[in-house]
Amino acid sequence: MRKVVVQAFDYSLDGIFAQEGTGFFEFCRELPDDRGLEAWRLGSFQRAEVHVMGRRMYEGAAQFFPTAPADHPYAEIMNSATKVVFSSTLTTADWANTTIVNGDTAAEIEKLRQEGDGDIMVHGGISFVQSMARLDLADEYRLAVFPYLAGSGPALFAGLAPRPLELVSSTSFGNGMVGLVYRRHPAVTGAGRE
Numbered sequence: 001m002r003k004v005v006v007q008a009f010d011y012s013l014d015g016i017f018a019q020e021g022t023g024f025f026e027f028c029r030e031l032p033d034d035r036g037l038e039a040w041r042l043g044s045f046q047r048a049e050v051h052v053m054g055r056r057m058y059e060g061a062a063q064f065f066p067t068a069p070a071d072h073p074y075a076e077i078m079n080s081a082t083k084v085v086f087s088s089t090l091t092t093a094d095w096a097n098t099t100i101v102n103g104d105t106a107a108e109i110e111k112l113r114q115e116g117d118g119d120i121m122v123h124g125g126i127s128f129v130q131s132m133a134r135l136d137l138a139d140e141y142r143l144a145v146f147p148y149l150a151g152s153g154p155a156l157f158a159g160l161a162p163r164p165l166e167l168v169s170s171t172s173f174g175n176g177m178v179g180l181v182y183r184r185h186p187a188v189t190g191a192g193r194e
Contacts, residue, residue, distance in 0.1 A: 002113045003139040006122045006132050007044055008156060011143050015157060016150035017126050024150040031146065034175040038073060044142055045077045049118025052109075054128025055087035061123070062095040084112065086128060109137050126154045133157060140168070140183040147176040 010018035010028045018025040053061065061078065068075035083098040086108070090100050101108045109132075112120050122132050132138055133156055141156075164185040171179040 002049060002116050002118060002120050004109060004113070004120045004122060004132070004137055005044070005048070005140045005142055006129055006138040006156075007142040007144075008124075008129065009041060009144040011145050011156070012148045012150040012153075013145055014149050014151070015155045016153040017129075017156065018146075018150075019126075019153055022150070022153065024146075024148055024153065027148050028146055031177070032175050034173040034177065036171070037144065037173040037175065037177055037179065040171060040173075040179045041144065042073050044119075044121065045074050047119045048081065048121035049116050050082045050084060050112055050120045051078065051123060052084045052086070052112070052120055053123040054125045055085060055090055056125040057123050057128065058083070058085040058087070058090070058093070058095075058098070062093070062098070066095065084108075105131060106135055106137060130154070130156060130158075133160060136163070138184070140181060141165070143180045143182075145178045145180060 008017065010025070012018070012024055016024065018028045065072075065075050065078045079096060081097060083093075083095065085093060085098060085100050086102070086105060087100055088102045093100050109120070122129060122138070164187070165182040166185045168181040168183050169179070170181075173179065
């Protein structure tokens with residue numbers, strides 16, 4: 001059975017997503033690259049058997065990746081991968097290997113869980129990732145945390161009921177970032193799983 005991995009790659013120490021047009025977003029783009037961080041991110045992409053996203057994220061990714069430079073680290077993976085878009089408004093998807101679903105999110109994710117063994121990587125957008133957390137559908141959270149206090153903005157875990165998580169790994173990188181991986185605590189069930 002596949003596990004659901006929610007990833008947040010532009011994430012502040014105080015739990016905020018970077019949004020275009022903010023100082024935090026600019027900081028994320030200006031921070032020097034780190035080879036270890038890129039390898040950590042690439043590993044996440046490579047382990048995914050299915051890439052899941054909401055409509056807004058899909059529209060941006062579908063515009064960018066098909067024409068991305070050949071040396072972009074994720075372009076080949078994303079262009080050839082199986083992609084699932086959750087949307088009640090999209091009727092067609094031109095990006096190769098993309099399926100649109102508009103049913104109940106929890107039921108559709110459960111179907112995807114049963115169809116293979118690789119990870120289901122949830123990319124976003126922000127509201128879609130927040131709904132995945134709110135519905136308690138994630139088995140694992142992969143957070144690339146920037147050394148930045150954003151102060152305000154959209155938070156992944158705002159308004160959630162308390163729940164314990166278990167630290168899987170913590171990796172520090174030379175540019176001051178930290179890669180954190182947390183999973184559902186073994187004593188906790190959710191989304192109909194035992």
